[in-house]
Amino acid sequence: MKTLLDPARWPRRLSRFVPPPPTVGHLERWRAVGFALLAILICGLATHLLLGPALLPWLVASMGAASVIIFAMPSSPVGQPWALIGGQVLSALIGVASLRWLGPWLPLEFVAALAVALSIAAMLYARCLHPPGGATALTAVLGGDAVTHLGFGFVWMPVLVNALILLAVALIANNSVRGRRYPLARVQDNPHGTRDPLPTARVGLREDDLTAAMRELGEMVDVSAEELGNIVARAERHANARQWHDIDCGQLMSRDLVTVPTGAPASEGWALLRRHRIGALPVIEPGTGRVAGILALVDFLKHVEADTAMALPQHRDPALTVDALMSRNTVTVRQTTAVSELVPLMADRGLHRLPVVDADGRLVGMVTQSDLIAALSHQGAMTAAS
Template structure:
């Protein structure tokens, strides 16, 4: 009896593996995707009809295009939903299907061969698109109207439908906050183009670790490699926040700031940098909103100090005010400052500053409040000190826990 009950439990557990996983999207995202499919398919059909008025017998929308719409509007970040995937995949599959009809005739066997060859061709040309398999089947089993088109089927209506739907997806996804197309990033070297890992990679897993795992996995993933890496990085950041607590920019920023304005003279700005022994000055407007930042590097660039001869004289020439009405050299801070400036909110967790101060090569980040007014400044040194203190606290907690055991 126990064996029978155990076998029944195992069978039930096996059936539970077929239960679909919960989709991690909210109602707003689902509505966005459905509205995009509605508009995209409707407009694609209308535009196709307007272009092919003389081909009234041809369906203005092929059934596989509905499957393409699910990908383009439902999962626009998928590698299978990119413009080259839909246009190249569908048209290539149509061409393979038509070739199979001409060589093998219209039969179930040729339909199966066409589908398999279409997938192989899409793999080879890196335009894998699942609806392409349905396009190949349609080319073989679509009936007299489709068969009568011959090679025209590749363009009419497959090519037209695919291009129009991709264009509508491009406009709609970007208008609703979804980056499309999702371009691949093949170069994962360090900031200077070397084989060294990026600074943030050295804190946890590295890009090459992910590449090696994906190579061993040896299966097609419906998510881009860069999105996968981004998700892992966000997971590491979330784990850090859970482990070390909420340390925000407001907790570590410098509040006693030295600032300047757009119209301040270069001599005034240089004096502030030298007197306070700092390397950067936020440039603010009357409402204390950041409009730029001026650093020692900005002065060096504009004084042509990369040539070391007459170093001091060139700097004096840059700082010296011109008494004439017109001048060919910069006169005020606004003419040499760097802008726009990357800022951070006061309630941002410090772990989110790591990619800004490492990958992007920033040394100073102005901190702003809800009204985007300047309230502080965080430097690389501030961030390193905060991460070090957080690590000391965590190590101390581990030692206390081990001692209690």
Template sequence: MPSSSPLPAWLQGLLPGPNTAGRREQLRAAVGALAGLLLAAFAGHFLLARDSAQLFLVAPIGASAVLAFCLPASPLAQPWSVVGGNVVSGLVGAACVQLFGGGGLAVAGLAVALAIAAMFALRCLHPPGGAVALTAVIGGPAVHAAGYAFALRPVLVDSLLLVVAAVLYNNLSGRRYPQRQQAAHASSHATADVKPTVRLGFTPEDLDAVLRQHNQVLDISRDQLETLFLQTEMRAHQRRFGIIRCADIMSRDVVSAEFATPLDAAWRAMREHNIGALPVLNRAKRVIGIVSQGDFLDHGGLEDYGRLRRQLRNFLRPSGLSHTEKAEVVGQIMSTKPRTAGLDTAIVDLVPLMADSGFHHIPIVDAEQRLAGIVTQSDLVAALYEQRFAEAAA
């Protein structure tokens, strides 16, 4: 049956669908590459093109854009790789033209081989660099006439403009670039301990030792590689010992608050039920935030332990001031955009959130994003204990 959509199939493939997150990421990368190339083209034309024959954009920059915007975590896409790899390759190609003449296939092959060796030596391996060296040899009279200046104008200018665009666009769209090529295991408690999830199993030192023995270039950052290994360990644990879902261990009779719940009422509810946090719901019972004891301490100015009781009493007492002058309701101090999980989420997926990221309470939502329960650190510890106990008994 033909599709009723007026959009062509290729465009429908870019729109949100079953794999919305993946397609959104693809569309974001494509838009970023477009923005980066437009910046390089227009700025390069403004800076370099004094006449119609002046080069201001080279084709290999398109390949650099694919790496910088589609694979921003790759070691091959980092700023030094983009700029250094392209410029060094341009210089090597220009040197081959000066020594052996341009246009020959043998010279072209030699230029690419020497460019690869130079990029390896300078630790700036960048695949489009090979195309830059090739362009320097077979690019025609205009490129040959430019000589070594070809590596600076336009290659250096284009590469720098593309990197600037990649830094701005990737970070504004929520992706870290440049990538720090090492694992970060800083404790959320500002102590020397590493994260709990990396205290067992393989260690960062184990990974470093294996990488030193692996005498090849990896097109993936070190921290991403370690994350993949940790996730693989978690999946293997899940497969071996079975899947326990959030719905199996969550508390269902959840004490919650609304945006307009008075602060003193929320505090009394937490004290009465001996709990550390309250999910904040809207009228449709969807989670819009979470308020914890830490939020009360942070917003109440309770740094001085000696005055803690008096300051907390003053903070919770209604003042009669407008909401813009003093916090009066839960919605003014709650943490917005809380981390939630679904009923069918495996509890192993909560371990990094609670052990490493410092979340103590994870609201559980149903298929309609309405609150169905809550999982605390105590629930998770009890479930993992029972799982290990059952394993030992078996």
């Protein structure tokens, strides 16, 4: 009979204390290390130069904790700009006020405990919960003569100034990562400028469903509903890729393409669009075959002047080339790109067609919304048949 003291059961029990492997790569880890080093170094130098070395140890204790969150956990709600600035400033104010107004009457230990407790309450109600704020409140109470001498000046320097330094470095560090937005956007912008949710947000789990579930927990969750929705959407794409039998762009794309070279007259591009009854065509660099941009019907219409002639741009300027009209920020995909990855690009970002390129950036095909609809229809039929 097995008991709690059975040695055979201890390896399994001990394994519960071992955390799962991290989901971030080595590059992301060392990026966080490097920017935290830079931010704290600037904070330390600013404090030393403006206030002298007496406050340096106390400051680094609070701002060092903040740097762990904003650089290693940039998607956490407690690491967003309002949480960082509001949490630090409120906690500093409460700490200084507690020491000044209650310090002469109560034991210092009680004042410190009360300052931390009131800081938590203030941050919760002000929606700026920031764990290092508790350390800031303690610093204001227990910092000694150097902090006491500053009084409420401690709130703006070193606390506010150094929090702003951390924020400036965080904005540069986190927004330098492709696909990451800091601070987190509350609502993803609709490319058509309307208030409708993005198409992929109208089906399946919605943000209000996630918010309701988080409220049911009745406790603070260290992830926002927006970011949790992003994680769920990514997980759904991985599941769809598995269910779609590895269909990729190479199987869907059109290969016999109509293109126009860079430097070609705009009138030539217009004629090709009309002749082949298509909405857009790739603009290709002669010799290399790389995609330089996309020339669409809407690019011509953007340049129609509201005059009596309503002339198209190539009629007003026969020397105009496609280079002046085409869209240069072209999103491309590879032949191995899974169909599931096309859904957010075409549904949410409103891209009607995507050039398919090889490893050298040369055009090899084109995938359109019609191709995606055909793939979805095929998958739906196969799912129904099974």
